């Protein structure tokens with residue numbers, strides 16, 4: 001399936017069949033409980049709040065708690081995020097084998113340092129190409145992780161982590177984003193070691 005559903009995903013398309021390329025930030029499948037909480041003026045107009053699903057108005061997220069950006073509460077943060085179609089897809093999609101192997105070859109220590117650098121260069125400050133700076137897939141597992149954890153662009157960062165788009169990220173904020181990314185990677189890559197191991201596939 002090549003199609004990209006920018007808003008509502010039709011009923012005859014199954015969630016399990018959706019790949020990252022099929023969806024965008026605004027995609028929803030509200031009748032299956034998968035929404036979109038990015039901040040949109042349309043939500044404000046239609047539902048009197050930007051903190052609800054822009055399509056159906058579902059008000060599901062405990063924003064005060066999510067916005068504490070407390071890494072110790074990451075389970076709750078991730079559980080909340082999975083109410084969004086885009087995050088759900090990135091948490092469940094099959095990751096390209098090349099990306100898994102490449103992650104195992106590098107190991108956690110190297111991945112963490114790479115993740116921190118990518119976060120700084122992609123979302124450290126606002127860019128005019130915001131929303132397009134993080135590829136949807138590929139050999140770099142950090143791409144998947146950034147979309148899954150809403151650290152892919154400044155719009156997602158603002159919605160989920162309450163950091164205004166015009167602010168330059170502090171080192172604490174970069175560290176927080178890096179920690180989220182690493183939690184995703186360690187959950188999705190089996191047996192990831194601290195140091196890289198030679199995995200030949």
Ligand SMILES: [Zn+2]
Nearest residue numbers: 030035053056
């Ligand atoms: Zn919805």
Ligand SMILES: [Zn+2]
Nearest residue numbers: 131152153156
């Ligand atoms: Zn984003």
